[in-house]
Each structure stands twice: as structure tokens, then as C-alpha cells.
Amino acid sequence: MSQSYHEMWEKLNLDLPAHDGLLQVLGKFYGDIYMSQQGRLQGMEYLDFVLSEVHGLRIKELQDAKAQGRKVIGSFCVFVPEEISLAADAVHVGLCSGADAGKEEAEKLVPRNTCALIKSFIGFKMAKLCPFTESCDLIVGETTCDGKKKAYEAFGELVPMLVMEVPQQKRACDRELWKAEVLRYMVEVEKLTGKTITAEKLKAAIKTVNDRRRVLQRLNRLREADPAPISGRDALLINQVGFYDDPVRFTASISTLCDQIEERIKAGQGVAPKGTPRLLLSGCPMAVPNWKLPYVIESSGAVIVGEESCIGTRNTRDLVDESGETLEEMIETIVDRYLKIDCACFTPNTERMDNVAAIARELKADGVVQYTLMFCQPYGHEAIKLGNRLEKESIPSLAIETDYSMEDVEQLKTRVEAFVEMLK
Amino acid sequence: MIAGIDVGSRSIELVCRRDGAVVHTARRPTTFDPRGQIRSLVAGLPLERVTATGYGRTLVAQTLAEDNGPPVETITEIKAYALGVRDLSPEARTVLDIGGQDTKAISLTGDGRVLKFEMNDRCAAGTGKFLEHVANVFQISIEEFGAYALQGDEALTINSMCTVFAETEATSLMAQGHRPENIALGLHASIVKRTMNMLGRVGLTHPVVFAGGVARNPCVVELVSRALGREPVVPDNPDMVGALGAALYGSVQ
Numbered sequence: 001m002s003q004s005y006h007e008m009w010e011k012l013n014l015d016l017p018a019h020d021g022l023l024q025v026l027g028k029f030y031g032d033i034y035m036s037q038q039g040r041l042q043g044m045e046y047l048d049f050v051l052s053e054v055h056g057l058r059i060k061e062l063q064d065a066k067a068q069g070r071k072v073i074g075s076f077c078v079f080v081p082e083e084i085s086l087a088a089d090a091v092h093v094g095l096c097s098g099a100d101a102g103k104e105e106a107e108k109l110v111p112r113n114t115c116a117l118i119k120s121f122i123g124f125k126m127a128k129l130c131p132f133t134e135s136c137d138l139i140v141g142e143t144t145c146d147g148k149k150k151a152y153e154a155f156g157e158l159v160p161m162l163v164m165e166v167p168q169q170k171r172a173c174d175r176e177l178w179k180a181e182v183l184r185y186m187v188e189v190e191k192l193t194g195k196t197i198t199a200e201k202l203k204a205a206i207k208t209v210n211d212r213r214r215v216l217q218r219l220n221r222l223r224e225a226d227p228a229p230i231s232g233r234d235a236l237l238i239n240q241v242g243f244y245d246d247p248v249r250f251t252a253s254i255s256t257l258c259d260q261i262e263e264r265i266k267a268g269q270g271v272a273p274k275g276t277p278r279l280l281l282s283g284c285p286m287a288v289p290n291w292k293l294p295y296v297i298e299s300s301g302a303v304i305v306g307e308e309s310c311i312g313t314r315n316t317r318d319l320v321d322e323s324g325e326t327l328e329e330m331i332e333t334i335v336d337r338y339l340k341i342d343c344a345c346f347t348p349n350t351e352r353m354d355n356v357a358a359i360a361r362e363l364k365a366d367g368v369v370q371y372t373l374m375f376c377q378p379y380g381h382e383a384i385k386l387g388n389r390l391e392k393e394s395i396p397s398l399a400i401e402t403d404y405s406m407e408d409v410e411q412l413k414t415r416v417e418a419f420v421e422m423l424k
Numbered sequence: 425m426i427a428g429i430d431v432g433s434r435s436i437e438l439v440c441r442r443d444g445a446v447v448h449t450a451r452r453p454t455t456f457d458p459r460g461q462i463r464s465l466v467a468g469l470p471l472e473r474v475t476a477t478g479y480g481r482t483l484v485a486q487t488l489a490e491d492n493g494p495p496v497e498t499i500t501e502i503k504a505y506a507l508g509v510r511d512l513s514p515e516a517r518t519v520l521d522i523g524g525q526d527t528k529a530i531s532l533t534g535d536g537r538v539l540k541f542e543m544n545d546r547c548a549a550g551t552g553k554f555l556e557h558v559a560n561v562f563q564i565s566i567e568e569f570g571a572y573a574l575q576g577d578e579a580l581t582i583n584s585m586c587t588v589f590a591e592t593e594a595t596s597l598m599a600q601g602h603r604p605e606n607i608a609l610g611l612h613a614s615i616v617k618r619t620m621n622m623l624g625r626v627g628l629t630h631p632v633v634f635a636g637g638v639a640r641n642p643c644v645v646e647l648v649s650r651a652l653g654r655e656p657v658v659p660d661n662p663d664m665v666g667a668l669g670a671a672l673y674g675s676v677q
Contacts, residue, residue: 407546414479414500414502417499418543421500421502422538422539
């Protein structure tokens with residue numbers, strides 16, 4: 001990334017030497033994991049560019065938007081309704097949380113036995129490494145686990161913070177609670193932006209976000225093909241970039257990429273030979289640059305054909321019904337859509353078990369790799385339940401518990417390779 | 425001649441087969457120069473094909489490629505142990521492999537394929553490293569430590585799963601005046617308890633074959649027998665099973 005951004009980063013109060021170091025590591029990591037792949041699609045160059053400029057050009061765009069009076073809202077979770085942010089003309093972005101940055105700093109605010117994702121977003125802030133966090137006029141948290149819930153109390157002292165209460169069951173009274181939270185969010189966003197959310201604007205925002213979901217759905221369907229037309233690493237990257245990039249530009253670029261993938265499928269081409277073991281990756285979300293496990297899997301003679309994750313199908317599977325005309329109708333459809341999310345924070349959450357099995361069958365996956373972040377209670381519990389369910393359905397599965405560090409890479413390789421050997 | 429090499433954290437084993445029979449075996453400590461050890465193990469052998477396993481499996485491939493040696497394929501220890509055990513005990517349904525840095529429990533299908541496996545996490549609890557560490561504390565060689573522990577008459581409870589904390593616990597027990605043999609027995613029992621949990625998770629079915637370097641420890645074998653209620657099958661050279669499996673893999677490819 002060019003020197004020309006240094007001034008901007010300095011204004012954002014980043015720790016410049018540490019940030020330079022981070023970008024260097026990230027660049028090398030990206031090169032090793034992504035640029036080394038054989039037979040990548042041309043359309044991936046767009047993603048390479050977006051990622052290389054993720055702390056540069058994209059941040060400049062955010063600053064330009066702010067200069068024009070627009071607000072920037074950051075979030076960590078697919079529960080925060082982006083439609084409402086966009087309807088108030090705000091920019092909505094995901095925040096940094098996929099690397100072991102500022103861990104020691106974070107441990108001053110949260111216990112050591114906290115998942116890597118939480119430590120990371122706090123660490124990025126405390127070590128002054130995330131230009132997204134520093135660009136935000138509001139950061140929206142949510143009560144999807146106890147770790148995050150408590151961490152936002154500490155985080156809220158450092159940033160302008162709003163926490164939405166996500167219910168943990170899906171009864172009528174929970175829906176009422178969630179609707180009240182969505183309405184509260186709308187009021188807060190209007191207050192922040194000074195804009196009134198009209199039916200017309202919300203309708204357009206619903207369409208924008210649905211279009212992005214639709215193009216990602218299309219991408220997921222194309223991955224049913226054997227040979228796999230795109231690597232799991234690239235598909236994960238697309239899903240990750242979807243949280244940062246401008247939604248309209250992103251949708252157009254991924255649409256072009258999908259056209260290329262269709263041609264590849266027609267020509268019978270793929271990133272791995274036909275018959276390569278196909279795996280579904282399932283579980284905790286993977287923010288940039290959390291590529292360790294996908295890289296281990298795809299260096300072990302398997303190809304990832306789907307991500308059952310918040311950075312994957314959980315974010316894209318359900319659309320907001322577009323038939324609503326009044327604000328009230330649209331709020332109802334937004335509330336309904338978000339309550340379909342099968343996050344492990346819900347009890348019971350049997351729909352997730354059904355969904356994982358269904359996705360595995362649709363994508364003709366030979367097995368499922370369950371990814372759980374260490375100390376993530378909700379997904380840790382569900383890993384046991386899901387393992388049993390998949391065993392009943394004769395779908396082989398492997399449960400992995402890890403974090404963002406590299407100390408267990410060799411053990412992970414052995415496990416994943418042994419799992420792949422079992423499937424051959 | 426077709427070879428299997430198992431590069432473990434503590435030792436490297438070599439098994440060579442020709443016309444369906446084992447014709448040569450060798451073993452060396454891994455040391456901090458595994459590359460040199462691999463080279464000296466294969467030096468002068470007319471190898472046509474090599475299959476490497478163990479945590480240093482890719483190092484074998486790199487080293488022999490540099491030396492313009494025979495082609496190398498790699499398989500995991502899990503597959504290698506399944507193949508080796510299948511050859512030595514065709515009726516086996518469960519494999520316990522305790523090596524230097526990893527413990528593995530593997531369940532096999534009736535025809536010898538891997539059905540399910542469990543492996544310890546990034547920690548040395550319950551592995552050969554654990555025994556090596558505590559034997560050092562007792563100032564007894566690792567080879568004699570099992571026989572020493574068998575002199576105990578009461579296995580004292582060691583609660584900690586962590587190698588370093590287990591040592592702290594052992595030190596506390598010594599300070600309380602307990603017989604060191606009983607403390608050593610307790611340390612062995614803590615490994616076996618952990619191992620039994622792992623076997624339970626893969627679905628323990630008899631007969632169980634106990635392989636890997638720690639199967640040479642008579643105390644662990646005795647305690648595993650007691651916990652299982654019957655003796656596990658321990659191969660003559662339990663630490664060679666991985667290399668044998670690798671050689672067998674190379675023979676059928």
C-alpha cells in the first residue's frame with residue numbers, strides 16, 4: 001500500500017509503525033495463501049485489488065463520504081440490519097477482528113479465556129490498528145453471546161457504541177422484543193445521520209442488500225459443480241470483502257465473476273480435479289485475515305465447497321421480502337428475515353442442524369469440517385450436537401477447535417489430512 | 425525395495441519391504457537434525473519408493489528430493505497406524521497410539537479402514553513428552569520409569585492435565601511425605617485416564633491394539649489392561665507400526 005495514505009492514517013490516530021508492520025504481515029500472508037493458487041479466475045483480481053486497498057482506498061472512500069456529511073456505522077454481526085443504515089444514507093462496514101493483533105492489550109479489558117474474535121476487535125482498537133473502527137461514527141454491538149455482551153461494556157468506553165438486544169428464543173414475545181430493537185435502531189440511526197428514513201429509501205436499501213445476497217446465493221449454487229469452479233479460499237474472501245466494500249460495486253463485480261464461473265463450468269474446468277474430496281466448512285465466522293483453516297484444508301487435497309457461517313450462507317440464505325410498501329410493512333419483513341438467522345445463540349436451534357445437513361447434500365459435500373473458536377460456548381456446544389446429527393445422517397465430520405495463532409498448524413494439518421484420507 | 429519412514433518428535437523409524445516381506449528395519453533418535461538422520465537411515469539402500477509419515481513427513485519428501493532420491497508420498501500417522509495394525513492384527517477394531525508428542529485413538533471398520541479418530545490438542549498432556557518430563561524430575565531414565573512406577577502400591581491422584589502443573593502436584597505430594605513410587609504410579613494413571621476418555625470418544629471396540637513408543641512402558645500397559653478389563657494387543661515393536669504402515673501403503677500403490 002502506498003505511502004500516500006500515511007497522512008490519512010495519522011489523522012485517524014493509527015499507530016503508524018505498528019500498522020505498517022501489520023500490513024506487511026498481511027501482505028505476505030495473502031501472497032502465500034492466495035496468490036500461490038493455480039488456475040484462479042480473472043475476476044479475482046478485483047478482490048486482490050480490494051483487499052490490497054482495504055486499509056487504503058476503501059478508508060479514503062469512507063473519509064470522502066464523511067466529508068460529504070454521511071455517517072459511518074460499523075458492526076460485528078449479521079444481526080445488525082444494514083438496510084436501516086443504508087436507508088439513512090450511512091455507510092455500513094464490518095470491523096477488523098480476524099488476527100492476533102493487540103492481544104496483550106485486549107487482555108487488560110477482557111479475560112484471557114475469551115475467544116480470539118473478541119480479543120481481536122478490542123486489540124485492534126487498543127493497539128490503534130483498525131482504520132475502519134477509527135472511521136466509525138457509531139459501532140453497533142449485539143448480544144449474541146456472553147463474551148461479546150460483556151466485552152461491549154468495556155469497548156463502549158472506547159468508542160461510540162450501541163448494543164442491540166438479540167433474543168435467544170424465537171417465540172412471539174421474542175419477535176416483539178426484536179422488533180422493538182429494530183425500531184430503536186432506526187431512531188438512533190436517524191438521530192445520528194439527521195436523516196429521516198422514508199418508505200422509498202428503505203425499499204431501495206432492501207433491494208441493495210438483497211441484490212448482494214442474491215449474487216452470493218448465485219455464487220453458492222455454482223459451487224455445486226464438480227470439479228469445483230472456485231476455491232473455498234477465494235469464495236471465503238468474496239464473502240469477507242462483502243462486509244467492507246460498497247454493496248453496489250461489490251454486487252456488480254461478483255456478478256461478472258459468476259459469469260466467468262459459469263463459462264468454466266460449461267468447459268468442465270475447475271480449481272481441483274473432478275473427484276477431489278469436497279468439504280463444507282461450518283461454524284464460527286471467519287473475519288479477514290482468518291484464513292488458517294481454509295488454507296490447511298485446501299493444502300490437504302480437499303476443496304471447500306461451502307461456508308455455513310455468518311461469513312457465508314448464514315448471511316446470504318434469506319432475503320428480506322420485497323413486497324412491503326409502507327415503512328411499517330418493511331420493518332415487519334426485516335424483523336422476520338433477521339429472525340430466520342440460525343445463530344448458535346438461539347435455544348433451541350434445531351434449524352441449524354437441518355440447514356447444515358441440507359447444505360452438505362446440496363453441495364454434494366463428502367464431509368463437514370466444523371470450525372469452533374476456542375472459548376466460543378454457543379458453537380462449542382453445537383459442535384457436539386451437530387457431530388451427532390451428521391453421524392446419524394452418515395455425513396462424516398471433523399470438529400476443530402482453534403484460534404488465530406499459528407502454534408497448532410502442524411497438528412491441524414495431521415487431523416485434516418487424516419480426515420481427507422478417510423474420505424478417499 | 426519399498427520403504428516406510430515415520431518421523432516422530434523423538435525417533436525416526438524405517439521399515440523396508442521386498443516381495444511382501446519386511447527385509448530391513450532401523451531406528452534413530454530424531455535429534456535437532458532430522459534431515460541428517462533421515463539421510464543416514466536411507467543411505468546405501470536400493471529404495472524404489474518411499475512413503476513418509478509422522479510430523480516430519482514432508483521433510484522426508486524435501487530431503488530425498490534434494491538428494492535426487494526415490495519418489496516420496498506422504499500419509500498421516502493415523503492412516504499409517506491403521507494400515508500397520510491391520511497387517512499385524514487383522515481382527516483389531518481400535519488403535520491406541522501414544523507417541524512422543526501426540527496421542528491418537530482410532531476406530532477401524534471391519535475391513536481395517538479408519539472410521540473415526542481423536543487426537544490430543546496442542547498440549548503434551550498424556551503423551552510420551554509428559555512421561556519424559558516427569559521421569560526427568562524423578563531423575564530416572566525414561567526406559568526405567570515404568571518399572572519404577574509399578575513398584576507403587578497405591579496410585580495417588582494427580583488432577584492436573586497440564587504437564588508443568590502435574591509436576592507441581594507431584595512435588596507437593598513428595599513434600600507431604602508420600603512414597604515416590606506411588607506418585608510415579610499416579611502420574612502414569614493420569615495418562616491412562618486421559619487415554620481412556622479418548623478411546624471412549626471414538627467408540628471403544630475390542631480388540632484394542634496399543635502401539636507407539638509409550639506402549640514400551642510396562643506401567644502404562646498394565647494400567648491400560650486394568651482399565652480395559654482385558655489386555656490390549658501390544659506389537660513386538662510398537663514404535664515401528666507407523667513405519668510399517670507407511671511401507672505397506674507404498675507396496676500397494
